[in-house]
Amino acid sequence: MSTLNIINKSPFEKRTLDQCLKRIGAGDSVLLIEDASISAVSGTAFTEQLTAAAAQSKLYVLQPDLQARGFNDASLLDSIESVDYEGFVNLVVTHERVHSWL
Amino acid sequence: MKLAVLVNEGPYQHQASDSAYQFVTAALRTGHEVMRVFFYHDGVNNGTRLTTPPQDDRHIQKRWSALAQEHNVDLVLCVAACQRRGLVDEGEAKRNSKDATNIAPGFRISGLGQLIEAGVEADRLVTFGD
Amino acid sequence: MEEEEYQGGEVKKFLYVNRRLPHGTIYALESLETVLIGAAFDQDVSMLFVDDGVYQLKKEQAPESIECKNFSKTYRALEMYDVEKLFVERESLEERGLAIDDLLVDVELIASSDVKALVDEHDVILSF
Numbered sequence: 001m002s003t004l005n006i007i008n009k010s011p012f013e014k015r016t017l018d019q020c021l022k023r024i025g026a027g028d029s030v031l032l033i034e035d036a037s038i039s040a041v042s043g044t045a046f047t048e049q050l051t052a053a054a055a056q057s058k059l060y061v062l063q064p065d066l067q068a069r070g071f072n073d074a075s076l077l078d079s080i081e082s083v084d085y086e087g088f089v090n091l092v093v094t095h096e097r098v099h100s101w102l
Numbered sequence: 103m104k105l106a107v108l109v110n111e112g113p114y115q116h117q118a119s120d121s122a123y124q125f126v127t128a129a130l131r132t133g134h135e136v137m138r139v140f141f142y143h144d145g146v147n148n149g150t151r152l153t154t155p156p157q158d159d160r161h162i163q164k165r166w167s168a169l170a171q172e173h174n175v176d177l178v179l180c181v182a183a184c185q186r187r188g189l190v191d192e193g194e195a196k197r198n199s200k201d202a203t204n205i206a207p208g209f210r211i212s213g214l215g216q217l218i219e220a221g222v223e224a225d226r227l228v229t230f231g232d
Numbered sequence: 233m234e235e236e237e238y239q240g241g242e243v244k245k246f247l248y249v250n251r252r253l254p255h256g257t258i259y260a261l262e263s264l265e266t267v268l269i270g271a272a273f274d275q276d277v278s279m280l281f282v283d284d285g286v287y288q289l290k291k292e293q294a295p296e297s298i299e300c301k302n303f304s305k306t307y308r309a310l311e312m313y314d315v316e317k318l319f320v321e322r323e324s325l326e327e328r329g330l331a332i333d334d335l336l337v338d339v340e341l342i343a344s345s346d347v348k349a350l351v352d353e354h355d356v357i358l359s360f
Contacts, residue, residue: 221244
């Protein structure tokens, strides 16, 4: 039973990332979109937390959102996979349900 | 797969409507069916035909309307949310004695039941909001 | 609210996740409207209150003071719509200095670590 969790808030502004990560478990995935995409950049205050989360959940970032904000795949944490919108659709299809943490 | 989308924010203010649009077009491109896009909360503001964004900017409403026309995507605005925010079609104008309509082509106003129905009938429901 | 009925016959398990305070934004009120419609469509409806969502159930709300509708009474009427599964996360209450006695309806307390299992039981997750 797996859930695709979508986060769209900057972790520097809202606690959504934290609130989501502490309530998900094995088999669940997290997709970082919109303002949350910048969480996927390495060397931030959230790097450690995301690296730890990646041990039990698959983490993805929506590449166009990251690119729009001035970052590319080279800036990403190793544990985070970059997807485009088609990849986003594929994640929705391959998980049993979608939970948008608004 | 049969997908449905919920949009909870209006155009321009928040990226939600843009993200939803990109998601829907990618889903159609990859051979999935998008049975409905339901607009709720301020999301109903995507359905007014009276916006005039600057020419060098995207036209969010026209983009949605084109999607409805070209791919038969059902664009539904929540009636209760519309009444609160002044989104009006012919029926609503008559019912609530309004002197104008502003609904854009391809959109229709209906009840929240359409959201529940989308949740039941689609294989996945994806929400975009703030 | 207009009368609507779903003819399809299929029943899915809907989980409404409420994470925001009432009154500051309209999400709590409009979510509640969705819950009622979902129940009227004979769907299996559960509600989960976590983070600031627990404030939606706080007793003694008096938004008349800001000329807003007091919809908190509607949570008490949920039972009449067969919406009986209200879950509240214990940690969210504790973080905010609240206890179960501060809430205006009977709820089931669950631990943060149980949220995943609850989500996994449901087909559709709606969070506004």
